[in-house]
Amino acid sequence: MTVDLLLLALADGVSYAGLLFLVALGLTLIFGVMGIVNVAHGAFFAFGGYTASTFVVAVAQPDTSAFVLLLALVAAAVVVGLLLGTALEAGLLRRVQDKDPILQLLVTFAAFMIFEDLQRFIWGASPRSAAAVVDSLGTIELFDVTYTRYQILLVPTVAIVAYFGLRTFLRRARIGKQIVAVTHSREVATALGINARRIGWLTFVIGAMLGALGGALAAPTTSLVPGIGTEMIVLSFSVVATAGLGQITGALIAALIIGIARSIAVYTMPELEVVVPYLIMVGVLLVRPNGLFTVAQARRI
Amino acid sequence: MSEHLVRVLVAAGAVAFVGLGLALPWIKTPAIFVLSYGLAALGVVVMLRGGQISFGHAMFACIAGYTVAFLQRAYPHLDGVVLVAAGVLAASVAGAIIGVFVVRYRAIFFGMLNLALSMVLFSLLSKLYEISGGTDGLRIDRPTLGGISFDRDGYESALLIASVVVAIVLGWLVQRYFRSAAGEALAGIKTNEARLEYLGLSARRILWSGYVISAALVGLSGALFALVQGLVTPEMGYWLRSGEFVFIAILGGSVHALGAFMGAILFTIIKLGAAAWLTGFWQLLLGTTLIIVILAAPTGIAGLLRLGARRAEGDGR
Numbered sequence: 001m002t003v004d005l006l007l008l009a010l011a012d013g014v015s016y017a018g019l020l021f022l023v024a025l026g027l028t029l030i031f032g033v034m035g036i037v038n039v040a041h042g043a044f045f046a047f048g049g050y051t052a053s054t055f056v057v058a059v060a061q062p063d064t065s066a067f068v069l070l071l072a073l074v075a076a077a078v079v080v081g082l083l084l085g086t087a088l089e090a091g092l093l094r095r096v097q098d099k100d101p102i103l104q105l106l107v108t109f110a111a112f113m114i115f116e117d118l119q120r121f122i123w124g125a126s127p128r129s130a131a132a133v134v135d136s137l138g139t140i141e142l143f144d145v146t147y148t149r150y151q152i153l154l155v156p157t158v159a160i161v162a163y164f165g166l167r168t169f170l171r172r173a174r175i176g177k178q179i180v181a182v183t184h185s186r187e188v189a190t191a192l193g194i195n196a197r198r199i200g201w202l203t204f205v206i207g208a209m210l211g212a213l214g215g216a217l218a219a220p221t222t223s224l225v226p227g228i229g230t231e232m233i234v235l236s237f238s239v240v241a242t243a244g245l246g247q248i249t250g251a252l253i254a255a256l257i258i259g260i261a262r263s264i265a266v267y268t269m270p271e272l273e274v275v276v277p278y279l280i281m282v283g284v285l286l287v288r289p290n291g292l293f294t295v296a297q298a299r300r301i
Numbered sequence: 302m303s304e305h306l307v308r309v310l311v312a313a314g315a316v317a318f319v320g321l322g323l324a325l326p327w328i329k330t331p332a333i334f335v336l337s338y339g340l341a342a343l344g345v346v347v348m349l350r351g352g353q354i355s356f357g358h359a360m361f362a363c364i365a366g367y368t369v370a371f372l373q374r375a376y377p378h379l380d381g382v383v384l385v386a387a388g389v390l391a392a393s394v395a396g397a398i399i400g401v402f403v404v405r406y407r408a409i410f411f412g413m414l415n416l417a418l419s420m421v422l423f424s425l426l427s428k429l430y431e432i433s434g435g436t437d438g439l440r441i442d443r444p445t446l447g448g449i450s451f452d453r454d455g456y457e458s459a460l461l462i463a464s465v466v467v468a469i470v471l472g473w474l475v476q477r478y479f480r481s482a483a484g485e486a487l488a489g490i491k492t493n494e495a496r497l498e499y500l501g502l503s504a505r506r507i508l509w510s511g512y513v514i515s516a517a518l519v520g521l522s523g524a525l526f527a528l529v530q531g532l533v534t535p536e537m538g539y540w541l542r543s544g545e546f547v548f549i550a551i552l553g554g555s556v557h558a559l560g561a562f563m564g565a566i567l568f569t570i571i572k573l574g575a576a577a578w579l580t581g582f583w584q585l586l587l588g589t590t591l592i593i594v595i596l597a598a599p600t601g602i603a604g605l606l607r608l609g610a611r612r613a614e615g616d617g618r
Contacts, residue, residue: 105354285406
C-alpha cells in the first residue's frame with residue numbers, strides 16, 4: 001500500500017466514520033433513555049438519505065449556492081426525524097413500554113420492515129443520490145492528493161460539532177440535564193417532577209434526527225439503494241456495541257476505528273470490506289463483553 | 302394446551318397435509334415449505350424459551366443448504382437422506398462453534414451478533430462467485446431417497462410424507478426437551494438467570510445446548526428447503542429470512558412446540574395472499590401483523606389455544 005493510497009483511505013475512513021458516528025450517536029442516545037436498541041434506526045438513516053436526495057434535486061440549479069444545498073440536507077434530517085421519530089415513539093413504543101423487552105425489540109424490528117417497504121414504495125428500487133452538493137463545494141489539495149471539500153472538511157466537522165454540541169447540551173442545558181436524569185432512573189426522575197414522557201419523546205426525536213442526518217450527509221457521496229438501512233443499522237450497532245451501550249465519547253472512538261479499518265479494507269481487500277466491522281466488534285466483545293468503555297454495573301438478583 | 306387437544310391437532314394436521322398433498326399435487330410444494338418453515342421456527346422457539354431472540358438464525362439453514370449443494374457437486378450419487386443428515390451435521394457443528402461465542406451475550410447483543418454473523422455469511426456467499434455461484438446460487442439435482450429414485454411427482458410425495466413424520470417426531474422431542482431438566486433450566490434463563498446460577502447450573506452451558514439444538518432444527522429446515530426447491534441461494538441466509546422465522550415463532554407462540562407449525566401455516570396463507578393481492582408489500586404486511594400479534598396476543602396462537610382450553614375446563618367444572 002503506497003502512502004498516497006493510505007492517505008486516501010484515511011480521508012475516506014474519517015469521512016465515513018463521521019457518518020457512522022452520527023447514526024451511532026442517535027442509536028446510543030435512544031438506548032440510554034428508552035432502554036431498547038431501536039432496530040428501526042436504520043430506516044431513519046435510509047429515509048434521511050432519500051429525502052435529502054429529493055430535496056436537493058428539487059432545489060438544485062446550476063447556480064444554487066452550497067449553503068442552500070446544505071440547508072436542504074439539514075431540512076431533510078429535521079423533517080424525517082420529527083415525523084418518523086414521533087410516529088414510532090408516540091404511536092407504537094409508548095404502547096409496549098411495560099411489555100417484555102424482547103417484544104419491544106421486536107416491535108422496532110417490525111417497524112423497520114414496514115418503513116423499508118414504504119421507502120421502496122416512495123422512492124423505488126433505482127439508485128438515488130445528491131451529488132450536486134459535492135460539486136458545489138469544490139475540491140481541495142493536501143499532500144498532492146485531491147479530495148472533495150465535502151468529504152474531508154464538511155462531514156467530519158458536522159460530526160465533531162454534533163459531538164460537542166450534544167455533550168454541552170446534556171451537561172449544561174436544563175432539558176439536557178433532565179435527559180441525563182431520566183437515563184439514570186426513570187422513576188426517580190419522575191418523582192422529582194420531570195415529565196419523563198415528554199423527555200422520552202424529545203430524546204427519541206433528537207436521536208432520530210441524528211440518524212436521519214447521517215443519511216442526509218451520506219446521500220451526496222453514496223448511491224442509495226434498498227437495503228442500505230439494514231447495512232447501516234448493523235454497522236452502527238457494531239459501533240455502539242464496540243464502544244459500550246450508552247457511551248457517547250466511546251462511540252466517537254469506535255466509529256473512527258471501524259470507519260478507518262473499513263476504508264483501508266476497501267482499498268486493499270475489497271472482498272472483505274463488509275466483514276471488517278464485524279470482525280472488530282467480535283474481537284472487542286471477546287475481550288470485553290460489554291464494550292470498550294462500559295463501567296461495571298450491579299446485577300439485580 | 303391439554304394433551305388431548307394436541308393429539309387431535311397433530312393427527313388432523315398430518316392427515317390434512319398428506320391427504321391434501323396427495324389429492325391436489327400443487328399443494329405438495331407449499332406444504333413442504335410450511336413444514337420446513339415450521340421446523341426453523343421451532344428452532345427459534347427454543348431460543349425464545351430462553352428469553353433470547355436471534356435475528357440471524359437463517360444462517361444455519363443457509364449453511365445446511367450449501368452443504369447439501371457442495372456435497373452433491375462432489376459426490377453426485379449421494380442419497381437424499383445422507384445429504385440432509387450431512388446438512389444438519391454441518392449446521393449443528395457451526396451452531397456449536399458459534400454458540401460458544403454468542404451464549405456469553407443476552408438480549409440485543411445476542412440478537413445483533415447473530416445478525417452480524419449471518420450478514421457476513423450472506424455477503425461472502427454473494428461475493429465469492431467461483432465457490433458459491435454468487436447470487437445465482439447453486440443447483441441441486443433430484444437425489445434418490447432411501448435408495449429409491451423417484452420421478453418428480455413421487456419425489457415430492459415422498460419428501461412431503463417424510464417431512465410430516467420428521468416434523469411430528471421433532472415436535473414431540475422438542476416438547477419433551479422443554480419438560481426436561483435442561484429445558485426447564487433454559488426457561489429459567491428467561492425468568493432469572495442469577496438464581497439459576499445460584500442453583501449450581503451454568504446458564505451459558507444450558508443456553509449453549511439450546512443453541513445447538515436450535516441450529517440443528519434450522520439446519521434441517523434448510524436442507525429440506527434446498528431439496529424441495531432444487532436450488533440454494535444466499536437469500537436463504539438473508540436477515541429477512543431470519544426475520545420470517547422469528548415472525549412465525551412469535552405468531553405461533555413459545556408455550557408449545559406445536560405453535561411453530563401453526564404459525565407456519567398462517568404465515569404461508571398470509572404470504573400466498575400477499576403474493577396474489579399485495580405484491581411488493583410483503584415486509585409491510587409482515588411488520589403490521591407482527592405488531593398486531595404483539596399488542597393483542599403476545600403468547601401467540603398456542604397461547605390463545607391454551608387460554609381457550611383452560612376456559613373450557615373451567616366451564617366444565
